[in-house]
Amino acid sequence: xxxxxxxxxxxxxxxxxxxxxxxxxxxxxxxxxxxxxxxxxxxxxxxxxxxxxxxxxxxxxxxxxxxxxxxxxxxxxxxxxxxxxxxxxxxxxxxxxxxxxxxxxxxxxxxxxxxxxxxxxxxxxxxxxxxxxxxxxxxxxxxxxxxxxxxxxxxxxxxxxxxxxxxxxxxxxxxxxxxxxxxxxxxxxxxxxxxxxxxxxxxxxxxxxxxxxxxxxxxxxxxxxxxxxxxxxxxxxxxxxxxxxxxxxxxxxxxxxxxxxxxxxxxxxxxxxxxxxxxxxxxxxxxxxxxxxxxxxxxxxxxxxxxxxxxxxxxxxxxxxxxxxxxxxxxxxxxxxxxxxxxxxxxxxxxxxxxxxxxxxxxxxxxxxxxxxxxxxxxxxxxxxxxxxxxxxxxxxxxxxxxxxxxxxxxxxxxxxxxxxxxxxxxxxxxxxxxxxxxxxxxxxxxxxxxxxxxxxxxxxxxxxxxxxxxxxxxxxxxxxxxxxxxxxxxxxxxxxxxxxxxxxxxxxxxxxxxxxxxxxxxxxxxxxxxxxxxxxxxxxxxxxxxxxxxxxxxxxxxxxxxxxxxxxxxxxxxxxxxxxxxxxxxxxxxxxxx
Amino acid sequence: xxxxxxxxxxxxxxxxxxxxxxxxxxxxxxxxxxxxxxxxxxxxxxxxxxxxxxxxxxxxxxxxxxxxxxxxxxxxxxxxxxxxxxxxxxxxxxxxxxxxxxxxxxxxxxxxxxxxxxxxxxxxxxxxxxxxxxxxxxxxxxxxxxxxxxxxxxxxxxxxxxxxxxxxxxxxxxxxxxxxxxxxxxxxxxxxxxxxxxxxxxxxxxxxxxxxxxxxxxxxxxxxxxxxxxxxxxxxxxxxxxxxxxxxxxxxxxxxxxxxxxxxxxxxxxxxxxxxxxxxxxxxxxxxxxxxxxxxxxxxxxxxxxxxxxxxxxxxxxxxxxxxxxxxxxxxxxxxxxxxxxxxxxxxxxxxxxxxxx
Numbered sequence: 001x002x003x004x005x006x007x008x009x010x011x012x013x014x015x016x017x018x019x020x021x022x023x024x025x026x027x028x029x030x031x032x033x034x035x036x037x038x039x040x041x042x043x044x045x046x047x048x049x050x051x052x053x054x055x056x057x058x059x060x061x062x063x064x065x066x067x068x069x070x071x072x073x074x075x076x077x078x079x080x081x082x083x084x085x086x087x088x089x090x091x092x093x094x095x096x097x098x099x100x101x102x103x104x105x106x107x108x109x110x111x112x113x114x115x116x117x118x119x120x121x122x123x124x125x126x127x128x129x130x131x132x133x134x135x136x137x138x139x140x141x142x143x144x145x146x147x148x149x150x151x152x153x154x155x156x157x158x159x160x161x162x163x164x165x166x167x168x169x170x171x172x173x174x175x176x177x178x179x180x181x182x183x184x185x186x187x188x189x190x191x192x193x194x195x196x197x198x199x200x201x202x203x204x205x206x207x208x209x210x211x212x213x214x215x216x217x218x219x220x221x222x223x224x225x226x227x228x229x230x231x232x233x234x235x236x237x238x239x240x241x242x243x244x245x246x247x248x249x250x251x252x253x254x255x256x257x258x259x260x261x262x263x264x265x266x267x268x269x270x271x272x273x274x275x276x277x278x279x280x281x282x283x284x285x286x287x288x289x290x291x292x293x294x295x296x297x298x299x300x301x302x303x304x305x306x307x308x309x310x311x312x313x314x315x316x317x318x319x320x321x322x323x324x325x326x327x328x329x330x331x332x333x334x335x336x337x338x339x340x341x342x343x344x345x346x347x348x349x350x351x352x353x354x355x356x357x358x359x360x361x362x363x364x365x366x367x368x369x370x371x372x373x374x375x376x377x378x379x380x381x382x383x384x385x386x387x388x389x390x391x392x393x394x395x396x397x398x399x400x401x402x403x404x405x406x407x408x409x410x411x412x413x414x415x416x417x418x419x420x421x422x423x424x425x426x427x428x429x430x431x432x433x434x435x436x437x438x439x440x441x442x443x444x445x446x447x448x449x450x451x452x453x454x455x456x457x458x459x460x461x462x463x464x465x466x467x468x469x470x471x472x473x474x475x476x477x478x479x480x481x482x483x484x485x486x487x488x489x490x491x492x493x494x495x496x497x498x499x500x501x502x503x504x505x506x507x508x509x510x511x512x513x514x515x516x517x518x519x520x521x522x523x524x525x526x527x528x529x530x531x532x533x534x535x536x537x538x539x540x541x542x543x544x545x546x547x548x549x550x551x552x553x554x555x556x557x558x559x560x561x562x563x564x565x566x567x568x569x570x571x572x573x574x575x576x577x578x579x580x581x582x583x584x585x586x587x588x589x590x591x592x593x594x595x
Numbered sequence: 596x597x598x599x600x601x602x603x604x605x606x607x608x609x610x611x612x613x614x615x616x617x618x619x620x621x622x623x624x625x626x627x628x629x630x631x632x633x634x635x636x637x638x639x640x641x642x643x644x645x646x647x648x649x650x651x652x653x654x655x656x657x658x659x660x661x662x663x664x665x666x667x668x669x670x671x672x673x674x675x676x677x678x679x680x681x682x683x684x685x686x687x688x689x690x691x692x693x694x695x696x697x698x699x700x701x702x703x704x705x706x707x708x709x710x711x712x713x714x715x716x717x718x719x720x721x722x723x724x725x726x727x728x729x730x731x732x733x734x735x736x737x738x739x740x741x742x743x744x745x746x747x748x749x750x751x752x753x754x755x756x757x758x759x760x761x762x763x764x765x766x767x768x769x770x771x772x773x774x775x776x777x778x779x780x781x782x783x784x785x786x787x788x789x790x791x792x793x794x795x796x797x798x799x800x801x802x803x804x805x806x807x808x809x810x811x812x813x814x815x816x817x818x819x820x821x822x823x824x825x826x827x828x829x830x831x832x833x834x835x836x837x838x839x840x841x842x843x844x845x846x847x848x849x850x851x852x853x854x855x856x857x858x859x860x861x862x863x864x865x866x867x868x869x870x871x872x873x874x875x876x877x878x879x880x881x882x883x884x885x886x887x888x889x890x891x892x893x894x895x896x897x898x899x900x901x902x903x904x905x906x907x908x909x910x911x912x913x914x915x916x917x918x919x920x921x922x923x924x925x926x927x928x929x930x931x932x933x934x935x936x937x938x939x940x941x942x943x944x945x946x947x948x949x950x951x952x953x
Contacts, residue, residue, distance in 0.1 A: 027883050027887070031886070031887070031890065034890045035890070037894050038893065038894050041894050041897045041898045042897060044898070044901055045897050045898075045900065045901035048902075049901070050900045050901065051900060051901065052777070052905075052908055052911060053776040053908070054903060054904070054908050055908075055917065056772070056775070056776065056911060056912065056915055056917055058917070066757060069759075090759070092757050092758060092759050093758050093759055093760045095759055095760070095761060096762075097762070097765065101771055101849075102915055102916075104764075104768035104771070105771035105772060107761075107762065107764070107765060108764060108765075108768050108771075109772075111764070114759055117757075118756055121754045121756045122754070124754070125753065125754055126753060127748075127751040127752065127753075129710065129711060129712040129748075130745070130749075130751035130752050131745065131752055131754075132712060133707075133712050133713060133741060133745055133747075133748055134712060134713050134715065134740060134744055135713070135714045135715070136715050136716075137715070137716045137717065138716075138719060139717070139719070140719060140720070141688060141691050141718055141719065142692070161678075162678045165680045165681075165682055166657060166659075166680065166690045166695035166696060167686075167690070167695075168686060168690040168692075168695060169693060170689060171689075172689045173685060173689055175684050175685040175688045177662070177684060177701070178703075178714075179714075180704065180705055181714070221741070222734060222737035222738045222740070223734075223738060225730060225733070225734040225737060249882075249885070253881060253882045254882075257803075257882075260803055260804060261804065261805065329615065330611075330615065330796070330800060331796035331797075331799060331800045331881050332611075332612065332615060332793060332797065333615050333617055334796075335793070335885075336620040336624070337620065339624060340620050340623065340624050340627075344627070347627075416615075
């Protein structure tokens with residue numbers, strides 16, 4: 001028998017050869033042609049713009065001169081002089097809008113056009129400093145809030161006392177007086193103003209990520225002082241995550257292909273280990289993904305940081321692709337589960353990173369590290385650990401589950417998705433040590449519970465406070481109860497006789513211990529910061545007093561399992577809801593310190 | 596070709612979509628994307644438009660004023676949004692780092708009517724959401740001050756722009772363009788894209804699972820089977836689009852021209868489904884077909900959006916009630932293209948049947 005590494009390499013070679021033969025020869029030229037077309041079309045679109053909102057509004061003008069104000073705006077259809085009913089009537093110095101939503105929106109569109117028109121006039125003024133007498137030089141200062149600060153109200157909120165000047169706690173650092181001179185000639189400034197005419201400042205910022213600042217840097221006239229949207233992350237998602245998703249699709253399909261018509265039977269009956277098959281098949285795609293990421297990172301620089309940040313994400317995508325490829329019953333199911341998974345995963349990656357530099361929550365996404373690297377903000381090894389930990393752990397667990405289940409029985413039977421999940425979990429329960437297995441399953445479910453809860457936290461972060469907290473508490477409780485009881489549910493479906501009252505109690509105890517230990521471990525490992533805030537309290541309220549959370553975890557699991565025992569497996573969803581209500585109410589009580 | 600046979604296949608495919616819950620995932624997906632995009636646009640825009648957040652607009656922000664005295668200091672106080680402290684620069688910047696101030700302004704002693712411009716230095720916290728709110732309020736004050744200075748230097752300005760008195764903004768119009776100009780076309784075309792991907796899965800599955808021979812050994816012909824699948828993918832499109840429009844209406848968003856919108860979407864989606872059926876029949880293998888289809892889809896979507904009067908633009912115009920009767924002509928032309936496409940696909944099916952299945 002070959003040593004493991006050789007096995008992996010052999011399978012990897014097969015996979016490359018297989019995908020080279022299965023793909024029709026004509027695919028490559030078509031793909032190249034499409035890629036060239038894509039570049040052409042994108043170029044053309046940048047030239048002509050997106051025509052989505054063309055001719056939304058109508059406007060009546062009194063003369064051609066007035067019409068010139070909105071001539072360049074494709075949203076308006078302009079009528080001159082004719083007595084038609086329009087959304088907007090412009091007869092300087094008066095503007096009237098129709099009394100409809102569309103009229104109001106047309107007026108808003110006109111306002112921006114009018115300002116643009118004025119700007120164009122002033123930009124060509126001989127005495128530029130009479131037209132633009134005021135310039136703002138923006139200097140950025142670094143300051144980061146942590147969770148405790150927002151919660152304690154040490155932010156800028158709270159009514160400031162107008163009679164007493166604020167006094168800094170730290171020693172005052174000397175700051176040089178800025179120069180009163182502008183430092184650029186009139187023509188340099190004019191050139192920059194004319195360039196920025198008609199260019200949307202939020203759009204300009206997208207391009208800044210790669211292209212760097214404009215010639216004048218942070219030097220602006222007051223009307224250019226629009227706050228920048230923190231949208232750098234969107235660009236990063238598209239640049240780095242999209243190709244990963246695309247490539248992982250091929251792995252998913254390759255795994256699925258082994259299951260069609262039992263083609264993979266030969267492979268399984270060979271002396272190769274399942275782990276070698278799984279990893280060997282993955283290897284070519286892993287190499288491609290790393291190569292693509294490395295090439296893309298050349299556009300931003302910082303190749304090393306990008307690679308180490310994206311690598312755990314690559315593993316996570318591949319692990320998920322493997323699981324989906326192994327579990328999907330049909331191509332349709334494969335498509336939809338994978339699209340759904342990638343949408344959720346992408347938003348998990350993207351969402352926190354829009355808060356980069358603002359809030360520590362942004363660090364749960366590895367993309368934030370890339371933003372930091374591009375901006376030149378330093379980050380520590382602990383930050384890296386913090387943001388990638390969950391990706392490493394969840395990827396490892398998913399791989400482990402898939403390798404254990406990579407056998408004929410799982411691969412070649414077609415069961416509905418819920419049942420598949422139950423089977424996969426059931427496979428992790430040993431006959432002899434059911435309670436030990438339950439303990440283990442619950443322990444290893446913690447990273448997934450955390451990912452789901454952090455997703456919730458991120459989604460609910462900006463809702464009004466009491467509402468978001470209540471929703472978060474109950475949703476988080478539901479996820480925890482689900483994770484705690486899923487093992488027992490799987491067991492009870494496979495062996496209904498297992499659920500004696502004695503076993504119900506022992507199972508609840510095992511789950512309680514597993515969940516508690518896992519929560520503790522993970523918390524001390526990574527999430528100390530989050531746990532200090534009120535949101536953290538909602539998620540991990542259990543750490544303050546020892547016996548209370550133990551009782552809580554026991555009670556939750558006990559409620560679900562008892563209901564399962566009494567009413568059968570069909571009441572499982574209802575049992576979960578009941579347990580989460582108890583769990584959530586307890587947390588709410590604990591956080592608010594009584595009602 | 597027997598309609599009854601097509602109907603049998605359609606019913607079978609719809610039943611399997613229902614049994615696998617794929618349709619539920621598809622709808623969840625659309626909902627998620629819609630929620631996410633509206634959070635991005637509405638949520639983030641609201642953060643930058645302080646008036647939409649009543650909580651913020653009542654608040655006063657502490658601002659450090661440093662450097663020489665100027666009319667700006669008075670303007671800041673008058674605006675009511677700021678508490679202004681006279682400070683020295685170093686203390687103020689340190690206080691800003693500790694967030695005891697929201698911004699620091701340094702003003703030079705340049706005269707208001709000097710030849711040179713007045714260059715103000717604004718210290719702010721980088722990439723911060725709250726300082727973005729503060730900056731957008733400061734911007735208003737700066738613009739007022741700019742106008743004051745421009746008046747003082749007015750005799751040096753030669754151009755004479757048309758003066759328009761802008762009436763006050765109509766409240767509640769901020770997201771009109773987002774809802775009608777982005778969300779509605781997005782929600783209406785998403786079912787079409789999903790169905791187009793679905794037909795590839797349905798067709799390639801028969802080839803890769805070798806079930807196709809069993810199927811055509813029944814009285815149902817190859818062409819009838821493909822048409823049945825096309826029909827199954829097609830019928831769910833207008834239903835989903837209608838549900839989205841219905842939900843919009845329930846939420847108080849009036850959508851005009853519902854019937855023409857549904858007609859346009861039906862024609863466009865059937866065209867897309869035909870295209871991906873071509874791709875699927877050509878490759879008969881999912882990986883290749885989906886890869887080519889999704890790449891082509893991106894090219895086509897970007898290409899179409901860059902053309903004036905494209906179908907998505909038409910949907911926008913119809914939904915705001917600004918489309919003339921010209922869209923009927925577009926519909927007729929599209930239906931003509933569709934008829935040609937259907938004939939071509941039908942012919943291609945027979946080619947595939949002769950070459951691939953014998």
